[in-house]
Amino acid sequence: MTQETRDSLPAYAVRKGNEYGFDDIIAQLIYSQEKQIKFANSDIALSSEWQNRHMGLFLAQKKKLLTTTIENPTKTKILHTLHQAKKQISLIATKQDYHGIGTGGSYDTYSYDKDMIHQDEELLSVTKMVIDTGNEYAPEVAGVLRVGQEEVTLCSSNNVHAEDKNSWITLSVRALGTDSSGHGVQAARTMKQFHPLKAARKAGIIARDAASPQGIEKGKYTLILDPLSLANLVSQFIDFSSIFSIESGFSCLIGKLGQRVAHEKIHLFDDGRHPQGIHTQKFDAEGTPTKKTPIIKEGILKNYLHNVSTARKYGTESTGNAGLIAPHPWTGVLAPGDRKKEEIFNDAVHALYITNVWYTRFQNYLTGDFSTIPRDGAFIIHKGDMVKSVHNIRISDNLQSIFAHMEILSDTIEQIYWWETEVPSFVPYAVVKNVNITTSMD
Amino acid sequence: MDEDIAEYALDTAQKSTDWAEIRLLSSRENSLLWKNGSLENVSFFDQDGLSIRVLIDGAMGFTSTNILTKKTVNHMVAKAIKMAKAQDKKKPLSLSKEKTYSTKWVVHPKKDFPGITEKISLLQNIDDVLKDMDNVQARFYQIEDSTQKKLYLNSEGAHISSLVPYLSFFYLLSIGSNTESQQITRQFGNTGGWEFIHEWEVAEKISHDATVLNDLITKGHKPPRGCVDFVLGPAITGLIAHESCGHPFEADRINGRESAQAGKSFITPHMVGQRLGTPLVTIIDDPTIPASYGHYQYDDEGVKAHKRLLIKEGIINTFLHNRETGYLMAEHSNASSRASSFDSEPIVRMSNTYMAGGECSLEELCEDIHLGIYMASYMEWNIDDTRYNQKYVGSESYLIQNGKIGPLIRQPTLEITTPCLYQSIDALGKEIDFFAAICGKGDPMQGIPVWTGGPAIRLRNIRIT
Numbered sequence A: 001m002t003q004e005t006r007d008s009l010p011a012y013a014v015r016k017g018n019e020y021g022f023d024d025i026i027a028q029l030i031y032s033q034e035k036q037i038k039f040a041n042s043d044i045a046l047s048s049e050w051q052n053r054h055m056g057l058f059l060a061q062k063k064k065l066l067t068t069t070i071e072n073p074t075k076t077k078i079l080h081t082l083h084q085a086k087k088q089i090s091l092i093a094t095k096q097d098y099h100g101i102g103t104g105g106s107y108d109t110y111s112y113d114k115d116m117i118h119q120d121e122e123l124l125s126v127t128k129m130v131i132d133t134g135n136e137y138a139p140e141v142a143g144v145l146r147v148g149q150e151e152v153t154l155c156s157s158n159n160v161h162a163e164d165k166n167s168w169i170t171l172s173v174r175a176l177g178t179d180s181s182g183h184g185v186q187a188a189r190t191m192k193q194f195h196p197l198k199a200a201r202k203a204g205i206i207a208r209d210a211a212s213p214q215g216i217e218k219g220k221y222t223l224i225l226d227p228l229s230l231a232n233l234v235s236q237f238i239d240f241s242s243i244f245s246i247e248s249g250f251s252c253l254i255g256k257l258g259q260r261v262a263h264e265k266i267h268l269f270d271d272g273r274h275p276q277g278i279h280t281q282k283f284d285a286e287g288t289p290t291k292k293t294p295i296i297k298e299g300i301l302k303n304y305l306h307n308v309s310t311a312r313k314y315g316t317e318s319t320g321n322a323g324l325i326a327p328h329p330w331t332g333v334l335a336p337g338d339r340k341k342e343e344i345f346n347d348a349v350h351a352l353y354i355t356n357v358w359y360t361r362f363q364n365y366l367t368g369d370f371s372t373i374p375r376d377g378a379f380i381i382h383k384g385d386m387v388k389s390v391h392n393i394r395i396s397d398n399l400q401s402i403f404a405h406m407e408i409l410s411d412t413i414e415q416i417y418w419w420e421t422e423v424p425s426f427v428p429y430a431v432v433k434n435v436n437i438t439t440s441m442d
Numbered sequence B: 001m002d003e004d005i006a007e008y009a010l011d012t013a014q015k016s017t018d019w020a021e022i023r024l025l026s027s028r029e030n031s032l033l034w035k036n037g038s039l040e041n042v043s044f045f046d047q048d049g050l051s052i053r054v055l056i057d058g059a060m061g062f063t064s065t066n067i068l069t070k071k072t073v074n075h076m077v078a079k080a081i082k083m084a085k086a087q088d089k090k091k092p093l094s095l096s097k098e099k100t101y102s103t104k105w106v107v108h109p110k111k112d113f114p115g116i117t118e119k120i121s122l123l124q125n126i127d128d129v130l131k132d133m134d135n136v137q138a139r140f141y142q143i144e145d146s147t148q149k150k151l152y153l154n155s156e157g158a159h160i161s162s163l164v165p166y167l168s169f170f171y172l173l174s175i176g177s178n179t180e181s182q183q184i185t186r187q188f189g190n191t192g193g194w195e196f197i198h199e200w201e202v203a204e205k206i207s208h209d210a211t212v213l214n215d216l217i218t219k220g221h222k223p224p225r226g227c228v229d230f231v232l233g234p235a236i237t238g239l240i241a242h243e244s245c246g247h248p249f250e251a252d253r254i255n256g257r258e259s260a261q262a263g264k265s266f267i268t269p270h271m272v273g274q275r276l277g278t279p280l281v282t283i284i285d286d287p288t289i290p291a292s293y294g295h296y297q298y299d300d301e302g303v304k305a306h307k308r309l310l311i312k313e314g315i316i317n318t319f320l321h322n323r324e325t326g327y328l329m330a331e332h333s334n335a336s337s338r339a340s341s342f343d344s345e346p347i348v349r350m351s352n353t354y355m356a357g358g359e360c361s362l363e364e365l366c367e368d369i370h371l372g373i374y375m376a377s378y379m380e381w382n383i384d385d386t387r388y389n390q391k392y393v394g395s396e397s398y399l400i401q402n403g404k405i406g407p408l409i410r411q412p413t414l415e416i417t418t419p420c421l422y423q424s425i426d427a428l429g430k431e432i433d434f435f436a437a438i439c440g441k442g443d444p445m446q447g448i449p450v451w452t453g454g455p456a457i458r459l460r461n462i463r464i465t
Helices: A003-019 A075-089 A120-135 A196-209 A227-239 A243-248 A308-313 A341-347 A399-404 B003-014 B070-086 B116-128 B202-219 B234-249 B323-328 B362-366 B418-423
Strands: A024-040 A043-061 A064-071 A140-156 A161-176 A181-188 A219-225 A268-271 A292-297 A332-334 A351-354 A357-364 A369-374 A378-382 A385-389 A393-398 A406-409 A414-418 A421-427 A430-439 B019-035 B038-056 B059-065 B102-106 B136-154 B159-176 B181-191 B226-232 B283-285 B308-312 B352-355 B371-375 B378-383 B389-394 B397-401 B404-408 B413-417 B425-428 B433-441 B446-454 B457-464
Touching: A003 A024, A003 A043, A003 A075, A003 A140, A024 A120, A043 A075, A043 B070, A064 A075, A075 B038, A120 A140, A120 A161, A120 A196, A120 B070, A140 A196, A161 A196, A161 A414, A181 A196, A181 A227, A181 A414, A219 A227, A227 A268, A227 A332, A227 A357, A227 A369, A227 A399, A227 A414, A227 A421, A243 B136, A351 A430, A357 B181, A369 B378, A369 B389, A393 A399, A393 B389, A399 A406, A430 B413, B003 B019, B003 B038, B003 B070, B003 B136, B019 B116, B038 B070, B038 B116, B059 B070, B116 B136, B116 B202, B159 B202, B181 B202, B181 B378, B181 B433, B181 B446, B202 B404, B226 B234, B226 B362, B234 B283, B234 B308, B234 B352, B234 B378, B234 B389, B234 B418, B234 B433, B234 B446, B362 B371, B362 B404, B371 B389, B389 B418, B413 B418, B413 B457, B418 B425
Parallel strands: A043 B059, A064 B038, A219 A351, A332 A421, B102 B159, B226 B371, B352 B446
Antiparallel strands: A024 A043, A024 A140, A043 A064, A140 A161, A161 A181, A219 A430, A268 A292, A268 A332, A351 A378, A357 A369, A357 B378, A369 A393, A378 A385, A393 A430, A406 A430, A414 A421, B019 B038, B019 B136, B038 B059, B136 B159, B159 B181, B226 B457, B283 B308, B283 B352, B371 B397, B378 B389, B389 B413, B397 B404, B425 B457, B433 B446
């Protein structure tokens, strides 16, 4: 694809959209390339590559809204789509609480590694080193190494013309013993920021130490949450702060602006501009510059995440979180605390260290009642020692209560992103008191 | 759909590979979102793309693109070959030998999908059933239809084209106040046309749910503790069949291929023939059920679909296989390979997984229960990554006392291991119901339409603490 083609298609879509009589038009052209090496049983299972080009279109006419996507767009396809959209939008009911799109702004630039996607031999070499490192501790290693880049061009009827380039590399690696496992992840925007063997080593050590797990009694425990497990909960919490989740009933933060929703030591942000964030972008889907938005400050809920329309509806400003349909978070950042990781473990008295969780499900999004299942190593910790490896347990509690009892945080944070953490999140180790642990009848 | 580009891709790929396949997909999807009494968004989406999978010296390469030009296809074929050759695999993989088909299959809608006006009218009518309730906190509906045209080709001569329409509906209903609330979600789905929108009786169900959630707030009792019997409604039986039988019987899990994400299985290859449940427990996965949400006639490796008996009268009978696991375990594929879109690799998936029924009415299941719980629907559930340790929390649930279904109870919890669950079943209902769901697996994540199903079942002597 030539530079001329990339530049002209979104502008063409906006110009033609104007001619069709649409009031607000956003055309977002994305050209993406991704490569992935999937490995299992300490061997490569599949090597994959994707190349795709598509254009997202947002169209509004007299408060009637329509979105569509055009695969591999051409001017002919754009005209055809606008023609279809014109016919459809006339039949749509108005959205009375729609209040327009953004007007753009000035954008910062973030790190971009244009070479990473082409380093096939390096990616293969990294994969083999990850497997070998995990195998130093456990007989079986599995995971996914993925690298990607995208070029984004966005034009709108509010004279926005913006361009962005992003790159990312992620690793999810699991080491498995006969009755144990451990997990490690890495996520970065450039190869220089990427430390795959650290993740492999962590997965291997947890798998090794978690051998011969035992059951424990259900009841209340003090938890030490590894960043991998905490990120799962932070990802949920920050998704709940989107105004779309609030209005739809998918959140326990409804009606709580200005109220205490977490321990006073909790400061949680959505950061679309984090220099290392793999979802960091210059601008959102309507061209508003991305921001760092405080969600929780000293335990108090401060903001919901908005696009321009929802911000105007609620008398506030866009937080730069627009998607083509609804606002969404970019990256969760839970500010670090003041404890060294070693202090947290050394000070623990019969605490339960959870290295990873999955399958987080809510009984009631409005109340935050939920459960999630620890997977990979879990350990009883007493004054710095791993007293025993445990299994077959479940965290059955309330999400807001978990954050209310999160009293201690470590002084460093790391980016977590994998299958079970959809919103990349920078999080520390955390100590949470009085958490309900349940077990299964067997 | 440009079938020539698929043929071109196969011709190019098979020249220098041991085996190659092409999947070309063209689809039109329409979606309406409705939130709190008004239309939130309308969207339509045309999808066109293909994937290329090649096998060279026991190594697999996969590429995909929506740029359907010969230049890009040439590039992507070359990339698939290059990546496969570079792997230097320790243990080469291969594919089971299967019969090759050249055919076409179509699901014919009885009623075409309507335009936007009729869909908006439907959403308004559904929403109207709640207009007299003053404690509806939020409601969110989504209706989607799509028509997927697919062409599958492989270097063994397979040439299978298909045309399948899908219709689905989802809702989340929130009832209550700032101090107390209840929620429920429901999903509906079929392969077929607009005819199913009326069969689902969405308005009736949302009205029923609103009443039950309100009653749970105003009249719901605490669930009993101690040793009780459970009667689980078909919705929960279906979920159990899917989560703790279908998933652990996926042969790719059993062999560790998904262990980094979806996990492994407490089932091991040598467990075929072992008892897992009482003789009443028979669980089936069947993609051939007409109009089902998980219906297909040929899987995404071109293997002809048929019914699979996973557990037969309590005994582990067979696993779900694609051609890779079929070869690995010296068996055949049983047509369990599915991909959620053109850019996804086909992996082992369920279709419509259900427990076979018995002979009892609901009243008969309850009649000799002294103290028990009837769980008709659920909201929260989860299961560990070996599919052993699971939890189901009831939404619409009732106390059973002295053989009779009594008052509503709030959020009873069944937390139990898979063997314990299947060994506690002592009676089955005679009516089987099916429920639509989107099952997630793979990396990148692939959501795929399935049905879960079964009868009401009775579990004896369950400890609730």
